[in-house]
Amino acid sequence: MGKVVVLISADAEWRAVRMLLPCANIGSSPYGEWFAAEIRATLVGQKIYTLAAEYEPDAGVIFMQGGWGKIAAAGSTQFALDRWNPHLLVNLGTCGGFEGEVNRGETLLVDRTVVYDIVEQMGDFEEHIAHYTTDIDLSWLGDRLPYTARRSLLVSADRDLLVEDLPLLKERYGAIAGDWESGAIAWVAMRSQARLLILRGVTDLVSPAGGEAYGNIARFHQATGEIMQRLLDELPDWVAHGLCRQA
Numbered sequence: 001m002g003k004v005v006v007l008i009s010a011d012a013e014w015r016a017v018r019m020l021l022p023c024a025n026i027g028s029s030p031y032g033e034w035f036a037a038e039i040r041a042t043l044v045g046q047k048i049y050t051l052a053a054e055y056e057p058d059a060g061v062i063f064m065q066g067g068w069g070k071i072a073a074a075g076s077t078q079f080a081l082d083r084w085n086p087h088l089l090v091n092l093g094t095c096g097g098f099e100g101e102v103n104r105g106e107t108l109l110v111d112r113t114v115v116y117d118i119v120e121q122m123g124d125f126e127e128h129i130a131h132y133t134t135d136i137d138l139s140w141l142g143d144r145l146p147y148t149a150r151r152s153l154l155v156s157a158d159r160d161l162l163v164e165d166l167p168l169l170k171e172r173y174g175a176i177a178g179d180w181e182s183g184a185i186a187w188v189a190m191r192s193q194a195r196l197l198i199l200r201g202v203t204d205l206v207s208p209a210g211g212e213a214y215g216n217i218a219r220f221h222q223a224t225g226e227i228m229q230r231l232l233d234e235l236p237d238w239v240a241h242g243l244c245r246q247a
Helices: 011-020 069-084 125-131 163-173 182-191 217-246
Strands: 004-008 027-029 032-037 061-065 088-098 107-115 150-156 177-179 196-207
Touching (some): 011 088, 027 069, 069 088, 182 196, 196 217
Parallel strands (some): 107 150
Antiparallel strands (some): 107 196
């Protein structure tokens, strides 16, 4: 137990995980709930996860509720690293995409994060943005991935994407999607030199006309459930791939 820790950030994402794994023996942390699972024996829907013996199936996987927003994300990431010292830290979750740049339902394999809601008016703005920008080393994954995923930068802020921010985010950072937590998770993980995998599914799109899920949270919840089920279904192969290449 403790070789892999899977951080789940938003409340809706965690609820989806709990619905898919209803028999989990729940523990608690300062940031929410957590549970351990032997991934080779976990039933999700009608699919049984498998993890071959050579990939240390007895090590177990910790699923931890990290909490929404940068503050909870940073704190829970450090907590997870200190308590379990995992070989692999995974963040599964959702993000909002820029219409015309990414497809709804697409999985993003995050290789860089930018925290963009920093407003510096006394010094060098770009210097402060760069301080919390994190490049995630994914060389350990190799070129052959277990599933199709688009390598991408992800921008993070303690707010949903604003329509008026889209042009600047695309021009300045080359952004195609955004979330609330990935920037903080990546920054903390890199300072501990932890091996990190962030997979985020696009639940909804934002355009100059507005966001598909804005004012329609039921749509977000439905899409979140679908995204989280797919990510959980695919997780055993990502874990096996990651641990195998670390061996």
